[in-house]
Amino acid sequence: MSVKVNITSKGIQKVLKNYNEKQAIAEYIWNGFDANANTVRVDYVTNPLGLLAQLTIADNGYGINFDRLQQKFDPFFESEKSIQIVTPKHTSKMHGRNGVGRLTFFTFAHDAVWHTTYQSEKRFRHGEIYINTGGLNSYSYDFSTVPSNTGETGTSVSFTNLKISQQDIEETVIPFLINEFCWFIELNKHKNYSIIVNGVALDFSSNVKTIEEFSLFYPDTAVTFKIKYVHWKENLHKELSKYYFLAGGEEIYKDYTTLNKKSDDYFHSVYIDSDFFRDFDFKSFENEGQVAIFGAAKSSAEYRFLIKALTEYLKSKRKPFLKEYANRLIETYEEDEIFPVYATEREKELRKPVLVDLIKVLYEVEPKLFSNLNTDQKKTFVRLIDLLMHSNLRDEIFEMFNGMIELEAEERDELSKLIKGPEEAKK
Template identity: 40%
Template sequence: MKSVLITPEGIQKNLKNIKPLDAICEYIWNGFDAFATQVEVELHRNKMGLINMITIRDNGCGINYDELKYKFQPFNDSKKANVSQKTNHTLPHGRKGIGRLTFFAFSQTARWDTVYRKDGDTYEYYISMNKDSLNQYDDNGEKLPCKVEKLTGTKVSFTQLESMEKEDIINKIKEEFFWFLELNKENDYKIIVDKECIDYSDFVEHTENMDVSKYGCKEMYDVRFVQWKQKLGNEYSRIYYLGSDNKERYKETTKLNKRADHFFHSVYIKSSYFDDFHFTNEEIEGQGDLFPNKCDDEYKILINGINTFLIKYRSRYLKEASDIVAQLSRQKSKIFIMN
């Protein structure tokens, strides 16, 4: 058994507010952090029809055995968090190094069966932990990983569960990931629960392809605007910049977040213009005019055009919403008078 560098007091402090459904989402995020494009959730049931085991399987890069001590021993210290904060990308999503222990909130045991690639070969091993001894983990029974002919990826199995319902699990996954799945639509990202893909189409209020050339843009852009029916979980309404390979390069909030008008939206911009774009001052520093950046007139024209579109769309949306409220109010008044 190997020890995690944490005290019981540290566990209680960091995990006391973790909710079961949030914890399940953490393990799905872990799959995407490992470069997965597909995460499968399977809900196993006992003879009484109750969910007694959950497995979450991804097609990511697996957990390299040589890096295990850096991923499982330090607690509340995650390299993923530092990278995410510095680059302002959605991935990696991990925060504070606690994601691997959140099974504490809904399960007695967790076991990772992982396959990773090293020097052209693939290797397999397992890690297991128990809720009652979160400061220890079983490292493949102290044996070295064995060489296998398998695809890379990780399967996490949870047993001895708190009571949960399938409908609640699916709804939570949809609420957590709908904007992220839309962001990676062209990359064919999927979350599958019991053989069925998560469908978030009922969360979409309106979608529209924006023509930014009319604002004076010279580069070619594929701009997709989506208005959502509900809040984007913990995510703000943002603009996402993607390169020609459909990979996210950067994201930033729109100017219409701090409004109590339920105008939840996302803007996804894809262009080769962003393939070598430098978004931050740190990237621009010392590079002069070698790479496109936010000081470019082209970028300023693009953003001004998008902001113009958003402001006009929001104004129209608020007017329509106001008219609907007024109409309903008049109908209620008529009913009240008739009664």
């Protein structure tokens, strides 16, 4: 049977124009995990020219129920507005953009065929669904095929007439998948979640910089929080840095950490497991006097203790990282000739070390000051600092930076010494 809908195939591609092949392949994997799969297999075959002859993404999830087929496919074809991509904010469940991933194969292939097995009330049933790039606004299906006797549910999507190569998969897609799913596989490690490419499980440890495990204990109510901290080497795409609150290994809620979006490339995830979260009310908040009717809330003493301790812990982990990156910043500024050229070697010896130290401290305190600047803006910013430091307005310079960025006592003292000099800073 064939079904056609209102929006045109070009309209669908227009709405999904920001997708590329690696993001699209990731969406099919997310769809598998959304269907309660714990294993997703990506298999491909290449031709003598190194191009992909076939690509298959298979999962062991619950399959696509024929009786709900229209609910699964039709809503995304009704209008351009209906295919808007929404990422879940406070849970990792249903991460696959509400099924929109089914349409993104046009970025890397011409034809897609779904082979799915699901369990109906009386038996296992099998069916097939077909879509091609030329007709993204229509799909055909056949659920009259022989019922499955395997007793196993799941969905396999096969793509043909592909536009990508083995090199694309190995050098672009696989590194993308590691960064996309590393936090999620870690979240579900106790369930043995895996992504297997041509028979080999992806090694997500390649994106791990540091892993630490410890416990926090709140003595007043004898509550224990088991913590796993992961510092990632590279960014987590749209996931960013988050706290994951679990009870018995099951995710209850997630939210951004206090050091998320600091423009410093400090990518991290913190997994917090405790029975304390079983009846926790994450959504009520946050008036001081508010009390949850059932269980605890964010205003509870235990939660405040936890977040305060983790914030201090993350700050301690971030400091050496920022020092390392501050040194890298100076190296790149040297290579790109950002620093001013001084009239004499003597002048350079007197002014440049102070300027370099100040830039390092400013970066460590607020990396955002140095983000998203082009070469001319970097030169202007650095040379303005140098000129101000050379002037007799050091008190004014300190007050300017002190007002621009939030400083802790230790940071304030260090900045004051650099700008005013040790003796003046004591006054």
